[in-house]
Amino acid sequence: MSEIKIVLPDIKDYHILEVYRSHGGYENAKKAFSMSSDDVIDIVKKSGLRGRGGAAFATGLKWSFMPKTTDKPKYLCINGDESEPGSFKDRQIFEFNPHQMIEGILITCYAIGVKTAYIYIRGEYYKWIKLVQKALQDAYDAGLVGEKMKETYGTDFACEIYVHSGAGAYICGEESSLMNSIEGKRGYPRVKPPFPAQNGLWGCPTTINNVETLTNVPAIIKNGWEWFAGIGAPKHPGTILFGVSGHVNKPGVYELPSGTLLTDIIYKYAGGVPGDKKIKAVIPGGSSMPPLRGDKLEGVTMDADGLRAAGSSIGTGGIIVMDEDTDLVAVLLRITKFYHHESCGQCTPCREGTGWMEKILKRMNKGEASKADIDLLYRVATNIEGNTICALGEAAAWPVRFTLERFRDEFEKAMKDEVEMPVKNQVHSMRHTKIPIAPIHH
Amino acid sequence: MDFKFTEENIGKVSRIIQRYPEKKAAVMPVLYVAQEQNGGWISNEVVKSVSQVLEITEEEVMGVVTFYTMYHQKPVGKYHIQFCTNVSCMLRGAYPIWDSIREKLGIDNGGVTGDGKYSLEEVECMGSCGTAPMMAINEDFFENLTKDEALRIIESLK
Numbered sequence: 001m002s003e004i005k006i007v008l009p010d011i012k013d014y015h016i017l018e019v020y021r022s023h024g025g026y027e028n029a030k031k032a033f034s035m036s037s038d039d040v041i042d043i044v045k046k047s048g049l050r051g052r053g054g055a056a057f058a059t060g061l062k063w064s065f066m067p068k069t070t071d072k073p074k075y076l077c078i079n080g081d082e083s084e085p086g087s088f089k090d091r092q093i094f095e096f097n098p099h100q101m102i103e104g105i106l107i108t109c110y111a112i113g114v115k116t117a118y119i120y121i122r123g124e125y126y127k128w129i130k131l132v133q134k135a136l137q138d139a140y141d142a143g144l145v146g147e148k149m150k151e152t153y154g155t156d157f158a159c160e161i162y163v164h165s166g167a168g169a170y171i172c173g174e175e176s177s178l179m180n181s182i183e184g185k186r187g188y189p190r191v192k193p194p195f196p197a198q199n200g201l202w203g204c205p206t207t208i209n210n211v212e213t214l215t216n217v218p219a220i221i222k223n224g225w226e227w228f229a230g231i232g233a234p235k236h237p238g239t240i241l242f243g244v245s246g247h248v249n250k251p252g253v254y255e256l257p258s259g260t261l262l263t264d265i266i267y268k269y270a271g272g273v274p275g276d277k278k279i280k281a282v283i284p285g286g287s288s289m290p291p292l293r294g295d296k297l298e299g300v301t302m303d304a305d306g307l308r309a310a311g312s313s314i315g316t317g318g319i320i321v322m323d324e325d326t327d328l329v330a331v332l333l334r335i336t337k338f339y340h341h342e343s344c345g346q347c348t349p350c351r352e353g354t355g356w357m358e359k360i361l362k363r364m365n366k367g368e369a370s371k372a373d374i375d376l377l378y379r380v381a382t383n384i385e386g387n388t389i390c391a392l393g394e395a396a397a398w399p400v401r402f403t404l405e406r407f408r409d410e411f412e413k414a415m416k417d418e419v420e421m422p423v424k425n426q427v428h429s430m431r432h433t434k435i436p437i438a439p440i441h442h
Numbered sequence: 443m444d445f446k447f448t449e450e451n452i453g454k455v456s457r458i459i460q461r462y463p464e465k466k467a468a469v470m471p472v473l474y475v476a477q478e479q480n481g482g483w484i485s486n487e488v489v490k491s492v493s494q495v496l497e498i499t500e501e502e503v504m505g506v507v508t509f510y511t512m513y514h515q516k517p518v519g520k521y522h523i524q525f526c527t528n529v530s531c532m533l534r535g536a537y538p539i540w541d542s543i544r545e546k547l548g549i550d551n552g553g554v555t556g557d558g559k560y561s562l563e564e565v566e567c568m569g570s571c572g573t574a575p576m577m578a579i580n581e582d583f584f585e586n587l588t589k590d591e592a593l594r595i596i597e598s599l600k
Contacts, residue, residue, distance in 0.1 A: 126581035167510030245530035245571035
């Protein structure tokens with residue numbers, strides 16, 4: 001069976017408008033415009049397409065939340081913030097297949113009745129922002145986007161697409177924070193409800209979809225929902241861009257059907273581990289997802305259900321492989337430092353908790369921590385979870401909590417039983433007093 | 443030092459404003475235009491000018507400048523080096539390279555060399571995990587770095 005490529009087809013110069021059009025590009029938008037918007041939503045619903053940005057939410061269902069009748073303008077945001085460590089897939093779309101993304105945006109705008117769409121791209125993607133702007137300009141010039149599209153497609157529908165570049169804030173990948181950022185504010189997440197479909201950009205109905213998600217849409221319109229639903233894992237169909245990084249011989253982005261074995265991705269596609277070393281840990285979906293033990297990878301499939309069963313989550317499909325010589329204390333410190341830096345500061349548990357976790361991990365990394373610090377660290381992590389406005393709390397807490405649960409032996413080996421404190425006063429010595437510790441659920 | 447948008451940039455700014463239903467929303471792209479014109483950083487004068495153009499308060503502009511790391515609140519070097527040490531880069535040896543760059547330039551994270559040629563920033567993941575380790579110099583990415591390669595690139599900058 002030849003390998004199915006939907007998002008990154010192996011066609012030379014596919015990023016160039018003429019080449020894209022010569023392969024039937026923008027014909028799918030025309031086809032969609034000839035249907036009713038409800039039919040388009042229905043096709044995407046039936047296809048089973050789920051969001052590729054982390055939560056794997058059903059795309060068609062999300063679209064159906066948009067109100068049909070409203071006197072307010074409606075908006076679409078395309079999330080290309082891609083800041084999760086280990087994720088580098090959307091960048092491939094910006095570079096190699098921007099027109100399919102733009103066509104997907106057009107079809108989405110039509111389906112949910114949107115006239116203005118913003119592509120939010122992280123600011124550090126200097127080159128890729130320019131590539132998308134170039135592709136968009138070409139599409140505008142050819143009358144495929146904007147007011148002229150009415151004439152081109154013979155429809156009374158038209159929409160505008162703009163690029164909005166971020167400026168170095170991980171939190172703006174969170175959808176409500178992204179909207180605040182587009183509105184010209186600090187990227188603070190908003191309390192939900194109200195949800196974006198009711199109260200989004202400038203208080204208007206808004207849908208936020210990931211870049212990869214929408215790039216799938218033209219192919220679904222072209223080949224039908226049955227075709228898409230038949231690819232990969234039935235409950236999470238289609239292909240997924242898996243970004244493999246860390247200790248592998250051939251790091252990179254691999255487009256494979258959902259439900260592909262994690263071990264196949266690592267060994268068959270990414271060329272295995274340098275020096276044929278054993279794997280100590282794998283983070284399967286970007287740095288905020290719970291790490292899996294290297295001895296528990298057998299049979300794990302890369303789809304939402306497969307990873308849930310394995311005790312993790314698909315996230316953005318960013319697979320980070322760590323070999324047997326990896327110092328997990330140092331890795332966890334680096335991950336926690338990241339979340340501390342990126343916490344927006346609104347919620348106390350996250351703002352303070354990430355800082356305390358970093359401090360404790362620094363102490364551990366220096367060899368100045370005691371075994372009691374492992375439980376202290378665990379308690380701080382579990383006190384962030386569920387107590388914040390947005391999911392950055394979980395994103396920061398999960399790596400810590402699950403690394404401690406699954407690799408506790410590593411940490412115990414590295415910690416001393418007792419530590420000589422530099423200052424012996426009441427506050428410091430409390431760390432060595434016996435205090436009841438919350439039970440750890442494995 | 444006074445700051446005034448150039449004629450060309452005034453045109454750019456007014457085109458940016460068109461993209462949004464509210465002027466305030468243009469603050470991020472307009473700050474980029476201003477930062478570029480001002481040699482890579484946002485001074486208090488820039489903040490004032492942006493606030494006047496967009497008819498928002500200086501505090502609102504400052505709130506945005508301080509929240510996002512890509513707006514620099516002090517001058518940067520001619521070559522601004524952003525070096526990633528996040529997990530995927532770290533696993534592929536970023537820290538020893540980072541140390542050797544700091545040693546070579548004699549500056550630490552956030553520092554600028556005395557001649558104003560280089561500035562150095564340790565950054566979070568830039569989305570080059572598959573081609574790690576990496577650094578960005580101004581707007582160009584340099585990937586799959588080794589220590590020698592990184593130092594050679596930095597030396598070669600005129």
